[in-house]
Amino acid sequence: MATIISNFAQLTMQVFNTPQKVIITCNKRLSPALQQEVQSLGFTIKRAFATGVELLADVNDCITLNLNLQCASQILYSIKSFEAHNPDELYRQIKDIAWEDILDFNGYFSVNSNVNNETISTPLFANLKVKDAIVDRIKEKKGVRPNSGPELNKAVIHLYWQGNEASIYLDTSGETLAKHGYRKHPGKAPMLEALAAGVVMATDWDKSSTFINPMCGSGTLAIEAALIATNRKPGLYRMNYAFMHILGYDELVFFAARRKLKDQIVKNVDLKIIASDISADAIKIAQMNAKTAGVDQLISFEVCDFEKTSVPHTAGVIVFNPEYGERLGVHTQLELTYKRMGDFMKKDCQGYNGYVFTGNPDLAKKIGLRASKKIEFYNGKLDCRLLCYELYDGTRRKEKADD
Incomplete structure (x- = not known):
């Protein structure tokens, strides 16, 4: 499986039509409700755990999931899984991915992570290694350095690194889905x-x-x-997602999914x-x-x-x-x-x-x-x-x- 994913990473990344492992995260103990939601949309869950579910889907499927799910936090599309014992190995593995086929070299991206590796004292350093690998790869291929920073309003890359096992994902959501977009006035101690x-x-x-x-x-x-x-689904109240900032995004797919939300009210x-x-x-x-x-x-x-x-x-x-x-x-x-x-x-x-x-x-x-x-x-x-x-x-x- 690792070889297949690695080869996939070397090809032109048709992520919107290529099914891969997708992880949908949620707050702890919301997983039962999330499972019910995902299945009601016609998806098959391969694995359920305390803070989410795993399924097989492409990024066009992730558009549907992002717009519909009420209990989810992030929807992560797998790009590559690999072994990494230290930051240098992490950098090499990530630089090997064809980022020029995923990210606009004139665009902007951010990196977040879930890291537990003995060679890393802070996740911020791991984020920096991921960012450097992506920027260096795109500069070599396109001659331009893309912009990056902490904001989650454009393309978002997620690193999951536990022990010596690492996975890199496209975070197709960006800003958390746990906020549904209508609450402009939160009030005192609001419930998410x-x-x-x-x-x-x-x-x-x-x-x-x-x-x-x-x-x-x-x-x-x-x-x-x-x-x-x-x-009424959360997608009715939001017009910007991270999947919109990935190369190959077709806004017609998004607007068709959003029109379906309106029709089903x-x-x-x-x-x-x-x-x-x-x-x-x-x-x-x-x-x-x-x-x-x-x-x-x-x-x-x-x-x-x-x-x-x-x-x-x-x-x-x-x-x-x-x-x-x-x-x-x-x-x-x-x-x-x-x-x-x-x-x-x-x-x-x-x-x-x-x-x-x-x-x-x-x-x-x-x-x-x-x-x-x-x-x-x-x-x-x-x-x-x-x-x-x-x-x-x-x-x-x-x-x-x-x-």
Whole structure:
């Protein structure tokens, strides 16, 4: 396989039509949702792991994946895999690749990496060796030195180097896919869009019953719910990807894929999404974000304490993302808030499925309800849980007791 890839690297790089190994990365514990998304697009997953999936695809396929995936971070197209024991070997292997057939010699590229090699004290040095190899190769072949730097808004090369095994990829995404592009006003401590999408998917919400998000902050959970229910994909909100800056890019393929996104939007949905927050400023920010996403008409925003949030007498889900407080040492005010959340769900949300996303297990105990499930997530580096509560009404509680 290494020989095949090496030979491939010597040929004119028809990357847009040549299937190779593709790695799609995601935040830790979003892999199950990512797998579901990839398979729904008709791709076959060869390998799944904690922070992503592997499949066989060409760069035109990567265009489709970039535009559609809600839980992904980066989509990496493999160019070459090889052994490298030190920076000099890394340089030689990378310089051997026909970069003049991949990158515009008058263009711009950047390098990022995931490196763990005993000869490297900082990934920045590995990045520099990759950059030097690419620049030197193109200068020899074309007589011009391409520009490079840290910005991810043009072509992006990714190095994965663990031990003595190295792989070089085209990062077809550039800026992370985990940000979906509509949130121009992030607000205070916002949940990353990809994580919010994963949380909504984990609730098993049917996309038609009521969705309630008290303490909504900048509105990310409610907006992601509306996007999922109407089949609006992240590619609708973004017009620049790294694949656009690779030689051979055909913008007709991109615009055809983007037109398909518009055609598949579900319109005229009978849907009730309610988002509330005690802060009028937070609600204003959430409304602006929802308008940018094109779903402001689908969400009812309320300025109120969470206990005053409207709860229609129907089935549905209610999702809280409260403050977590410090990991060690519980704050009395937050203890009371978590207790009030439990009382509110028990008293006013009967017939719903309740969910609380938290990174503080001590505070979670103050909710006072028994979780039927505890789904693991990470919010950044913080170990979190989505706690699930079945909030039976009187009839359902009696039926359960009779079973």
